[in-house]
Amino acid sequence: MSSDGVTRNVRDKIDQEGGAGAGAALAMREFNLFAAVGHDRAVHAGERVFRRGDAGELMYVIADGRVELDFGNDLATKQLGPQEFFGELGLLIGEHTRSADAVAVTDGRLVELGEEEFQRLVERDPGLVAQFLRRSITRVVLNEQSLIRQLRRRNQDLETALDNLYATTHQLNQTEELIRTDELTGLYNRRGLTLHLQECRRLGNQEAMGLVLVDCDRFKQVNDDHGHLIGDRVLQNIAGILRSVAGAEDVPCRLGGDEFCLLVSAQKREDVMRYADFVVAATRNLLLLQQQVPTICPVSVGACLVEPEQDWNDWYARADAALYEAKRQGGNRAFWIDGAGVPAT
DSSP states (O other): OOHHHHHHHHHHHHHHHHSTTTTOBOOHHHHHHHHHHSEEEEEOTTOEEEOTTOEEOOEEEEEESOEEEEOOTTOOOEEEOTTBEEOHHHHHTSSEEOOSEEEESSSEEEEEEOHHHHHHHHHHOHHHHHHHHHHHHHHHHHHHHHHHHHHHHHHHHHHHHHHHHHHHHHHHHHHHHHHHBOTTTOSBOHHHHHHHHHHHHHTTOOOOEEEEEEEESSHHHHHHHHOHHHHHHHHHHHHHHHHHHOOTTOEEEEEETTEEEEEEEOSSHHHHHHHHHHHHHHHHHHHTSOOSSOSOOOEEEEEEEEOTTSOHHHHHHHHHHHHHHHHHTTSSEEEEEOTTSOEEO
């Protein structure tokens, strides 16, 4: 075998092991034939030979200098040197859309070959051209395989990034839920209620609402006589009553300690008092069940209608005035306060 053949075989094996650059170099005999047939073209550093997306009909062989192929989309660039060729699909297929930008890295010289020059190559040495075509096809296949591997890696990276994003979003949602939720009862806490009201205002919700304020009677005695675990169970049962009466648009909340509230959709006094009376009746019925360890305690309830444009503090002050009246009357009952600040049973 000639020294040119040995050199070519070694170079081809290196190219094939390297992947995307498989078979990109011509042997000296091939190069001399291509150079003799093609058109000589001088290029300068930074000069663009063709753009990605252009329709191409020419193939290029580098006589001197270096050319970089940039495939975009975060794919690796390739640099080619003397006796290496590129753009062959434009020649072999015709009107082939370029898949890369080709830019001269240094001053140099290219050999351009079009359809006419390729026919002259076939006429001069069909065997050598057949060998070139086989290597070109192999190169295209290896390039495609390399591209597929890169795209698979990118898809895997994207899937990993999406999984991480999902996990982070889930953690944020859980954290936000913990911030909004009372840990003991699972109801909204005061912050959750405030955020809910802010969201309603942001969405322009101007529907009439009612506020039911609930405070446990003699709850301190439950804690003192039976301990805080029993006290916690009582609070959880009060929360269960509020949750059971709340509709889909209503908001049960533990404001803190043994104080609860229920924000309800309501148009008139009777709508609000239906909720308030239910809470009192439910606790009274449970108190009738004689137990050594208490599971519930009596409650005082204050209720009022609220105007959406008013501040939460105004709502709370009005319902609290009704609650105070219920306490003053001995507790275990619900009171209403009208717009003039007058409480009533």
